[in-house]
Amino acid sequence: MKKRTQFTDRDVTVLRALGLQVRLFGQRQLADALWAGDVANARRRLNRFVDMGLLQRNVVMARPLPELLSPVFVWQPGDENPDASQIAFQLQSRWRYRALRSTVIFLPTDITVNHFGGRNKTVMSAQVSHDLGVSEVWLWFCCNHPSYAKAWRGENLITDNEPGQSMPDAVLVDSNDQPAMLIEFGGDYEADRIAAFHDDAVLRGLPYQIW
Template identity: 45%
Template sequence: MSTLALHLTNRDHELLQTLAQRVRLFSQRQIADYWWGGELPNARRRLKRLAAEELLTNTTVLARTLPELESPLASWRPGDSAPDIGAVAYRCQDRWRKRPPRPCTAWIASERAARLFGGVRRGELKQPTQATHDLGVAAVWLRLRELSPEWAAAWRGEDMLAHTRRGEKIPDAFLVDAQEQVLWVIEFGGGYDAARVQAFHQDCAMRGLSYQLW
């Protein structure tokens, strides 16, 4: 970090590390609400300073306004009975009613931040059409961070683990223990229909993995 002209605060460190290692992007509003107590002008000012240091990049994406994510829609462990797939799918789809896509400012870790923090971000979105899903994943991380900092630290994002899961379906994230063994699979259900919910459940059940579907 000595190569940086800007002194990084603990808040800067957590934001940059999370974007480099755990989630693909945050909306400007998510950042302001979580790290700046809702003070958007102060958040924007600091984000621009970090961008000037080539640590962040901003972009405009088309995304739906996210519903409140208080708890998983389904939580399952091996040995449990299967969830009500139809009911879970209904809740996945119903929560998006009257939430049309809108332009949204989002922030992404730069190539420099990826090098400094050991991540895989490259300063651009590979699939900008998935912005709503990626923002939903980010919202799940923020919720887990509120509930338990240990869970947030145990989060291993999809891109960080893709190389270890060749030929397998890759969920949005894993929560791992100290030995990097998977404790929970984390998936943001977006607007999944029953077929996708069923496929996700069957894949986890077949591999004996506990999951939370948000």
Template identity: 35%
Template sequence: MTRLTPRDKEILSILCHQVRVLNRIQIRDTWWPDTVATSDAAIRRINKLAEVELVSIQHVFASELPPMDHPVASWKPKTPAPDFGAVAWKLQSRWTAGVVKTPVYTATSKSSKMFGGRGGKRLKLSFHATHDLGVSQMFLNLRRNDADKAATWIGEDDLAPFRYRQKLPDAVLAKAPDQRPRLVLEFGGSYDKQRVEAFHRDCQKRHLPYEIW
């Protein structure tokens, strides 16, 4: 059995609990940012975890993510609504790269037995990969900028049982899935104006601040 490093354990725990999938760039830039020959080191290590069945490698077609250094839109109760058309234009115009086949990594049932959470679920449809990678990037940005807030991240898989007949966001920051969120987080993909407005109206109705990435 491969001896797991603290870095290995964090990657596996995040895949089991916070996000569904990570790609090589996300793994490299997050956990090997200052390493000489960074890409090779990251690939070798994640492939080693795959060899011992702690991660699953799946090749999917996904769009290269645009820069995600800050939210495209944010709102809080008792403030004016954003310009939905302008938000939609920013979301749609940011996609400049094409779709490419790329390896992505998910947790296995073996890793979920070690770390809890979920594992053993492969991406059912390749076109979900871009969305899930975008959600993962939201989490990684939060982890980098505010570790305390990242610790309160709850993804949609954990939220779903508590959101009966309600819109299901990509993630929230909250003490628990059944508690009122401090912040609602949504990966906007290439949402059109109507979808941006629908998301806003749902959060507005429940007086919940949000960010669209």
């Protein structure tokens, strides 16, 4: 007889996030954030969920993430317009010399997505590094600002886009489930992409953070 798996709060946090809020997690980033750096213990637990059909394990090529301790830029309505070129320079500089390397990632299966009421996500290999960065921001909120992590709506759940609006990586919602803040993880962004993201936030009348 198989032993029944008891799900801990940490287990539910990981599975729920993958079902609703982020596309994927890296094994190392989960271990660092939620298993106190114990990769072996994290790997054992995550592989258990693979065996149960809740997660899918892949090995991909991705760039190691820069350390994320705070947003690169924060803006709210009434502030001056940002220097998009300077923000782009900061974002591009932190990615310099970060070569692709083999990375273990975990994705949700349909069972997990359907259980939490999420939507299926398409993961593109060219965007894995970016997706890991978005997940890293969510993990930072989870560990340091849990209310923000709970208010996080990943791009697969954002349905309020209209023609001319860009799709942020995430939206934080208020107690009425209305958009309250835009969240973006910055890759090798050019200044025009930063400016377009800012212009969209202005049209929405929403503050934002670029990580």
